[in-house]
Amino acid sequence: MAEALKIGVAGLGTVGAAVVQLLSKHGGQIARKAGRAVTVTAVSARDRSRDRGFDASGFEWFTDPVEMAEKADIDIFVELIGGDNGPAEDSVRAALKRGIHVVTANKALLARHGVDLAGLAEANKACLNYEAAVAGGIPIVKTLRESMAGNDVSRIYGILNGTCNYILTRMEADGISFEDCLADAQRLGYAEADPTFDIEGNDTAHKLAILTSLAFGTKIASDDIYLEGITSITTADIQAADELGFRIKLLGVAQRTETGIEQRVHPTMVPKSSAIARIDGVLNAVAVDGDFVGEVILVGPGAGGNATASSVVADIADIARGDETPVLGMPAEDLKDYQRARMRMHEGGYYIRLAVNDRPGAFGEIARCMGEAGISLESIVQKRHSTGDVHVKYNADVPQPVILITYETTEVAIKQALETIMSKGVVAEQPQMIRIEKLN
Amino acid sequence: MAEALKIGVAGLGTVGAAVVQLLSKHGGQIARKAGRAVTVTAVSARDRSRDRGFDASGFEWFTDPVEMAEKADIDIFVELIGGDNGPAEDSVRAALKRGIHVVTANKALLARHGVDLAGLAEANKACLNYEAAVAGGIPIVKTLRESMAGNDVSRIYGILNGTCNYILTRMEADGISFEDCLADAQRLGYAEADPTFDIEGNDTAHKLAILTSLAFGTKIASDDIYLEGITSITTADIQAADELGFRIKLLGVAQRTETGIEQRVHPTMVPKSSAIARIDGVLNAVAVDGDFVGEVILVGPGAGGNATASSVVADIADIARGDETPVLGMPAEDLKDYQRARMRMHEGGYYIRLAVNDRPGAFGEIARCMGEAGISLESIVQKRHSTGDVHVKYNADVPQPVILITYETTEVAIKQALETIMSKGVVAEQPQMIRIEKLN
CATH class of the missing domain: 3.30.360.10 (Dihydrodipicolinate Reductase; domain 2)
Known part of the structure; x- marks a missing residue:
């Protein structure tokens, strides 16, 4: 079996501690599955004295994660600091520049710098894995x-x-x-x-x-x-x-x-x-x-120290086995430019909840506004406010809730219809609008 | 980019045809994701004349899959023949012996020869991938x-x-x-x-x-x-x-x-x-x-040509990228012997449906048999046969269905209790027994 893979863990919060514990508890199994042993050799956190549930005395200790990324004798830098800039970003960049593989759970960092970091990883023949960054334990x-x-x-x-x-x-x-x-x-x-x-x-x-x-x-x-x-x-x-x-x-x-x-x-x-x-x-x-x-x-x-650690360790095991998947699925230079579809062009059904002023013709006005915007209604639910008292008097001053479900239409049509309805003074408050997703 | 990976597909049924079509339709994307092009160069099927929805004239054609595995100029042998012996087994063994990677959707073959084939693959430094063999398109x-x-x-x-x-x-x-x-x-x-x-x-x-x-x-x-x-x-x-x-x-x-x-x-x-x-x-x-x-x-x-082909192609892409995961997750020699837990020791709740002879004391007899076997009942549902006619006469000759739900017990206890119940002549037919699985 090859030499043990040396891991540096930056950030010893809930997830970091769980990663150290997982690697210790299931080390034998991971070595069999990954083809080589995986050992934490360095850690970085601010407070060395805090009890984290494991003995950290055997690890090389760094107060500064960037220093660990730059100097520690490690094969994989595990970034669990968080944040889309500062020490998280700096340490990840430093590790990748040295050609050290990076495993991270940092969604903010990837959302902001993912393409750039992917290019940096590729240029330095390093892996950048981040299973834990999206949906925790879900692969x-x-x-x-x-x-x-x-x-x-x-x-x-x-x-x-x-x-x-x-x-x-x-x-x-x-x-x-x-x-x-x-x-x-x-x-x-x-x-x-x-x-x-x-x-x-x-x-x-x-x-x-x-x-x-x-x-x-x-x-x-x-x-x-x-x-x-x-x-x-x-x-x-x-x-x-x-x-x-x-x-x-x-x-x-x-x-x-x-x-x-x-x-x-x-x-x-x-x-x-x-x-x-x-x-x-x-x-x-x-x-x-x-x-x-x-x-x-x-x-x-989707969260929790142990579930997130499971994904971090899977990423480590992939690197140990020698799997080299492109960071974003394909080389960064092959990624197409993102072409944004305008939200106003979104098509779907809508749920609309209106507080209708209870005056003659109010409801007809609403129906007319929807019709003029080309919107067909799949269902309409009008409910009298119930107080549980059947003898409660009709009160025209209390707005009545009306729920509309539309057939498929566009966001721009809905927005326009609701604006018109607002302008007519037939509703007492800002309408509620919730999109309906077509699912199997 | 590296030279194109050459694929031989053995078996051109629904799945085989879908694999050929998928590789043709999404070839560019797969090449970007896998780091190299993937091309079908050889196929094997009995009937060359059948229309399979694609042009097979460019492929080297083998009537015998074993011959293809032994002689074709391919990097990956895709086995989609089926069966746990015969040509499927022979061709997979032949390919692995040549050090040619194998991708298969053949669950029967793996269930019977998986450990042996894993050892063969490892000895010849070949991959054996089989995502499609379990639950079709699910990874x-x-x-x-x-x-x-x-x-x-x-x-x-x-x-x-x-x-x-x-x-x-x-x-x-x-x-x-x-x-x-x-x-x-x-x-x-x-x-x-x-x-x-x-x-x-x-x-x-x-x-x-x-x-x-x-x-x-x-x-x-x-x-x-x-x-x-x-x-x-x-x-x-x-x-x-x-x-x-x-x-x-x-x-x-x-x-x-x-x-x-x-x-x-x-x-x-x-x-x-x-x-x-x-x-x-x-x-x-x-x-x-x-x-x-x-x-x-x-x-x-879990099935279907296209969904299964998706998994076959994922396996091919893994090989193209150079991922080498041990066939059964770890080297075959590290697999532990399977230690079987006896079904009679199974613990769980049980659903029991009895057809009870409607005689005085029958129900008490059943409760006593369960109690003597140490089984506690969580619920008991006794139902009169309903004909929809409220005036139907009570008929002691028609057995009445009784449903029991037990608390957690053992299979041996349930079996024993049901045998005793049978022997007492209080039920008219073999009891139905369905295990309850504890789930979140």
């Missing part, structure tokens, strides 16, 4: 880079953020508000103290940007993603979705259209019968439509 | 060989036969009998004219044998699989399952227990809320429980 990067190599992908979509999925699942299961669910998620450690990045969809967008490049062979274009988070979703929407046969999920979707590739992150109505609708709690799922394979769906834990 | 072989390398697997289970899943799905959806569903499946091309191999579970067992070896690092032991097909499942079972919150699926399960590894194929009660319960029709799904990653589930098409 979607390998599936796209390798297993789907013979397919033209038409669409890739998924639940890529466990925090959002946990919140949406709880809102439905327990009928509680977004704010209460978020507070619970924070208490349980499923959401950060500052949850903005998760709930506004940015985290999903980073992962989607990487998946889009892998799926379509295009340059990463994370700034070209249409972005809508889940903060506007109410229990009224969740309940209406349920009654109409849908569930609401925050999806990242990349789809080939006639005018280019759509990349979009938004709350989405998915049919209850679809596989993606059944993904509950903090789980992630990714579905890929390939022209030869059809639809393949991968489900699993 | 489960790669996931186990590579992505899960850092995990100890405790259980792997799945729906591995589309024919059976189609039949069970239709039985539930349309309330029709096994026989009618099978006839429909045959008419639609989802079942063979002789369906024995599918419906008796042998096909699932072949795939499970391969998965077990990959998941647990053991020698393939396809003769040690407990096997039960779906022919005994009635609409009464499907309906009772539905009412009790279950669905019935034919699962292949391999599980580590205290006494060894269980390998079993049988109809299984799975909770409706589980992901596996939602896999309908001809789809396949495989779930793996790893100690670090947790549970990962892969869903997709």
Whole structure:
């Protein structure tokens, strides 16, 4: 058996500690599977004294990850620092420049610098693996880079953020508000103290940007993603979705259209019968439509130290075996320019929730606005506010909720129709609009 | 770019033709992803004149696949003939002996000769890839060989036969009998004219044998699989399952227990809320429980020419890139002997359907037999036969269906209890027994 592969781990948080522990616990098995032993020889973290659940005294210790990348006697630099610049970026670049392989779980770094780093890795004949950067323990990067190599992908979509999925699942299961669910998620450690990045969809967008490049062979274009988070979703929407046969999920979707590739992150109505609708709690799922394979769906834990470490170690084992897959599936110079499909040209069905001022003709006005925009309605649900008291008096001053489900139309038509409806004064508040995704 | 990789395809049925077409249609993309072009240069099939939807005039033609394996100027021999001996086995051995890489979709061959062929491949420094042999288009072989390398697997289970899943799905959806569903499946091309191999579970067992070896690092032991097909499942079972919150699926399960590894194929009660319960029709799904990653589930098409070709081409691309993964995840000599866990020691819950002779004390007798075998009952459902006519007379001569759901017990206890019940003459026919699988 070849000499042991020497690993340097930069960043000893939850994931870093789990990687060290995994390699120690399953070292024998990994050596048999990878054809050579894999040993952590160097680590980098700021605080040397903190107890991380393992004995770090045998490792060469670096306070500065860039110094470790530049000087340590290692074969693979494992970057688990995080962030799309600073020490994470600097250390990864330093390692690749030395021709040292890099394994990272850093989605932000790849979303921003992926193509550039891929070129740097290729120029220095180094691998850059990042299975853990997208959907944690789910092997979607390998599936796209390798297993789907013979397919033209038409669409890739998924639940890529466990925090959002946990919140949406709880809102439905327990009928509680977004704010209460978020507070619970924070208490349980499923959401950060500052949850903005998760709930506004940015985290999903980073992962989607990487998946889009892998799926379509295009340059990463994370700034070209249409972005809508889940903060506007109410229990009224969740309940209406349920009654109409849908569930609401925050999806990242990349789809080939006639005018280019759509990349979009938004709350989405998915049919209850679809596989993606059944993904509950903090789980992630990714579905890929390939022209030869059809639809393949991968489900699993999208986060957590151990699940993420599993992917990091798989990346290490690939390098140990000598597998050299191009960073973004093909040489960076072969990646096509990303051609953005305009969101206004998006086609699909829509869920619209209106708070209609209860005046004669209001409803006719709404129907007329939709018709004039060329939008056909698949269903209309008008509900009187119920107080549980059948004797409650009719009150024209309380706006009445009306739910519309449209047939397939365009984003521009919907936006125009809603603007017209707003301008007529027939609704009391900004309409809610949620896109419906066509799924098997 | 390196010289084109030369492919010989043996067997030009549905899958073989799809492989040729895929390589032709997506040749440019595959070359970019694999780092070199991939070209079919030789084919082997009996009937040269048949129209297969592509022009085969440019290929070197062999009537005998063994001759192609021995003499053709090829880098990869793609075996799509089928069968666990004869030309399939002979040609694969001949190719490997020449040091020519082999890609195959042949589960029967691998289930029977996998360890031996793995040794042969290793001795001749050839790859032997077989993603298409298990679950068609789903990348489960790669996931186990590579992505899960850092995990100890405790259980792997799945729906591995589309024919059976189609039949069970239709039985539930349309309330029709096994026989009618099978006839429909045959008419639609989802079942063979002789369906024995599918419906008796042998096909699932072949795939499970391969998965077990990959998941647990053991020698393939396809003769040690407990096997039960779906022919005994009635609409009464499907309906009772539905009412009790279950669905019935034919699962292949391999599980580590205290006494060894269980390998079993049988109809299984799975909770409706589980992901596996939602896999309908001809789809396949495989779930793996790893100690670090947790549970990962892969869903997709388990058969069909194009989906299978997608996996064959992924295997070819891996070889083109120079990836050399050990055939069974680790060198054949490192595989442990398979230690069989006796089925009688299997632990789990059970669904029992009895046709009880409607005599005083019959039910008490049954409860006593279960109690004496140490079995606790979670639920008991006794149903009068309903004819839709409320005035129907009570008839003590018609046996009454009774459904029992047990708490966790052992197979030996259940078998013993059912034997005793039979011997007491309180039931009119052989009891139905379906195992319940504990799932998340």
